[in-house]
Amino acid sequence: MPTESGVFSELDQFDRKILEILAQDGRISITDLAAKVGLSKTPCQLRFRRLVNDGYIEGFRAVLNPSKMQLDHIAFVEVKLSNTSEDVLKSFNAAVKKIREVEECHMIAGRFDYLLKIRTRDIGRYRRVLGERISTLPHVASTSTNVAMETVKEGWH
Known part of the structure; x- marks a missing residue:
């Protein structure tokens, strides 16, 4: 359930950090993500998969440059x-x-x-x-x- 701040209570500090980092760099390797979060690779990968499976991460896509595509x-x-x-x-x-x-x-x-x-x-x-x-x-x-x-x-x- 969401807390008063809107954050889901099932997410701990590691989950929130993983989501924050992925929102900035969706192409980061699990090894680099684990290092930034402060976990070893396997627990980080398990958390990553759970966040995807539970719907916190809806997908990954390229962020296109509208100016390069003449869509200013x-x-x-x-x-x-x-x-x-x-x-x-x-x-x-x-x-x-x-x-x-x-x-x-x-x-x-x-x-x-x-x-x-x-x-x-x-x-x-x-x-x-x-x-x-x-x-x-x-x-x-x-x-x-x-x-x-x-x-x-x-x-x-």
């Missing part, structure tokens, strides 16, 4: 739906997952229903994605765009 333009889109019945939400959720340019999609409690993070190469491409893909999603009543001028912090690190 970030827009946050507030989406208001025509209604929020369960069928409408399911329909919207399924459709938005198919849009490659949508990097993140969050259901929001507030003056709009969803907040989307859209990454494209420029404002022209964003405008096309908004007009042709986002605005035509099921049950979209209105959208409002906020363009990021600079990314100060992104990710867990």
